[in-house]
Amino acid sequence: DAKTTQPNSMESNEEEPVHLPCNHSTISGTDYIHWYRQLPSQGPEYVIHGLTSNVNNRMASLAIAEDRKSSTLILHRATLRDAAVYYCILKSGSNSGYALNFGKGTSLLVTP
Amino acid sequence: EADIYQTPRYLVIGTGKKITLECSQTMGHDKMYWYQQDPGMELHLIHYSYGVNSTEKGDLSSESTVSRIRTEHFPLTLESARPSHTSQYLCASSLRGSAYEQYFGPGTRLTVT
Secondary structure, three states, rough: OOOOOOOOOEEEOOOOOOOEEEOOOOOOOOOOEEEEEEEOOOOOOOEEEEOOEEEEEEOOOOHHHHHHHOEEEEEEOOOOOOOOOEEEEEEEEOOOHHHOOOOOOOOEEOOO | OOOOOEEEEEEEEEOOOOOOEEEEEEEOEEEEEEEEEEEOOOOEEEEEEOOOOEEOOOOOOOOOOOOEEEEEEEOEOOOOOOOHHEEEEEEEEEOOOOOOOOEEOOEEEEOOO
């Protein structure tokens, strides 16, 4: 399985943009880049995903490097409710039934 | 809002009891999954299903079993609960393929005394 590398933790001030990086140098051509987050005491929540082009939705933006070896999740204005563990995951048919291979993720702390 | 449900949300039970954790989704998804997560630790896949009558073991060995008799229902059973089974169990579903997101239920927090 292709692996991802994320910083263990990041900190942001409320109402400021947050850029969460992810390295995936062994990504294959058919791997989709997915981001999920898990708020304390809750199940994971889908955030965004993409293949090659940058993507935007109501929650966040995903910037994918041209060589696809890295990506960045962008929260445009962090709120206290965005404090969570963010997971960058490569979704592939080679994983068990397209399951998600969660690593340790990045723990985002948002301070007022 | 994801239409995937898990019951019970919390369960405290004694050693040796048989338990079934329920998971249902109303989205018509073929793929369903069970993940296990100990407090402060990573999620690990323990079971998955491609569809009705299909079940497979995941990456993390588990003494639990699953069944998939109906598309919408994917229960997990522990025949004889032990304290080592204490954990959070998360159910998820998705359409087939890498381009589709997974939807997660709220989880069942199991404590075996």
